[in-house]
Amino acid sequence: MKNWLRKHPEVRTIRVAAADLNAQARGKRVPTRYADKVVEDGTRFPLSVLNLDIWGEDIDDSPLVFETGDADGVLKPTERGFMPMPWLEAPTALLPIWMFREDGRPYEGDPRHALRAVVDRYKAMGLTPVVAVELEFFLIDDSGRKLQVPVSPRSGKRRKAAETLSIRALDAFDTFFTDLYEACEEMDIPADTAISEAGLGQFEVNLMHCDDALRAADDAWLFKMLVKGLARRHGFAASFMAKPYEDYAGSGLHTHFSVLDADGRNIFDDGGPLGTDLLRQAVAGCLNAMAGSTLIFAPHWNSYDRLVPDAHAPTGICWGYENRTAAVRIPSGSNAARRIEHRVAGGDVNPYLMLAAILGAALNGIEDKAEPPAPITGNAYALGLPQVPTTWADAIDAFEACPEIARIFAPELVRNFVLTKRQELHYMGDLTPEERVEIYLDTV
Incomplete structure (x- = not known):
């Protein structure tokens, strides 16, 4: 050092x-x-x-x-x-x-130590999780009373439309993204592809998979810090808040993970598209802990504006193959890369707590040899599924009482997080929506 x-x-x-x-x-x-x-x-x-x-x-x-x-x-x-x-x-x-x-x-109240404790549980079983995250964020002009898309440094225009997978939208902020990727190189953050997303001025950057979950969480934490700081140098804001615009989709933080055994073999790969019993057990663990984990995945008042039906954020507790309406998705592709995608978390999460919750729940399922329900097909929003908590207050109560959470997090961290969120819930209730957006815009 x-x-x-x-x-x-x-x-x-x-x-x-x-x-x-x-x-x-x-x-x-x-x-x-x-x-x-x-x-x-x-x-x-x-x-x-x-x-x-x-x-x-x-x-x-x-x-x-x-x-x-x-x-x-x-x-x-x-x-x-x-x-x-x-x-x-x-x-x-x-x-x-x-x-x-x-x-x-x-x-034990340190979130990085919470993730370390989960990784230690994997190590004790001769297992290593391999993790990759996808981070969505908004570029925002917050100089006026109303949030809006920044003016493009290239065209001088403000494009007020969704730009899903638009090269033009990326090119409009090419100077920012060029500086961002150069900064990621300097900080040794493994930034991979960038795309434009469905929200106003919304983008996604993927970080490469990593067989060190603590480093993956570090990368996500540092990346969020970098994006927000660098955007200010370019004259606008960047925010990972879950839902800055009422009429557009919010920002998620999707996690892909697989697990290697002591010989470096992917324990989810059985040579076919369905994956192993261990994959299904890990899925079951994630589903069993999902209601209790929602406070981790949606930790703020604004988070629950994103978790609504038909808004590209999963609300039903379910899983499926190659189905982006499911909370847990098994992507297609190479059998050797068979993995689980967890899609519930918003961009406003603590990456250490999020990965601890996901990986810890998956390991609970493997330890218990748990069986998941049948995978869904079709539109999860239309299937009448059990739902994640829909209010912040309900999520706090579910987290505090959840036995799966008690297996993942130390009692001191559970207590501290519950006290924190109950205090925030109390004081946020006194604020206007505009005041809430103002506090979340730069913090999360």
Whole structure:
């Protein structure tokens, strides 16, 4: 890690940052002359900092604050090490960190540790999940009272129409996407294809599959930070909020995953299009935990504007082969690449919690040898299926009471997340829709 800074003498300051439960970057600015101390000894801030609400406020009834004297945790660098922050004007490095207790134990309220615990369960069975994510986001002109598509730097025009898979829409913001891909190279984020999507100024970028789930979550977290910061340098906003426009589809964050055994074989591949019993067991685990996991996949007030029928976001708890109306889809293609696509999450999620919920649920199903219902065919919205929770309040209650969630997440994280979301639900109820959009636009 120290060698990276020595190779980049132009960097004069660093940021050390961890993801809180809302995936907000919490940390400090440090002069580079003190970087060695941070690398060797870590840094400190209160345990409660990873459990702030979306406004950055303490949770009113959290035992982490006054009840325990607002004790410190120790923040240590992750294995990711230093990387540039290309969206800032001054040369700056980011050092991702995660939280431990004073005695060296991982802090169970840290979302990155929640995912690590799930990965450790796979390792104990000789298994390795392979993960890829697809991130949708909007480019937005938020300079006026009404959100709208930014003016194209190339044409000087504002195109107010959906542009699904439009090369013209990509070309209209070619300068931004060129800078974005160059920045991904600098940060070692494996950005693959980009497409335009069905919403106003909506795009999707796929990140390449990775056999390190923690790194895949890091990539998604860093990518969201990069996109939002770089867009501001280009004179507009970028947002991963679930549904900025009432009349257009929202943004999802779809996850593809397979699982390798100790010999590197895909345990979902049986040489045919249907996949193995283990694939179906993993699907069953995902479906069994889906109602309880919805708070992870839809963590904000605005998230539930996206989870409505006939809006390209799955609402029925079901699975199917090559069916994008299903919550869990088995894509076609190479048998060797047989995988599961989980389609419920919005773009506004915490990537660490999302991958922990998906991979943990799949492993629950494999451990239990669970059997899924029959795969659906046709339009899932028209089949009268069991539904995911349709309100934020119901999702909070389902998460708190779900036995599958209790197998995936530590009790402290469940408690902290529930307290956070109940506080946000209370205060969001006092705001206008415009005020909610304003807070979510830049944060999530």
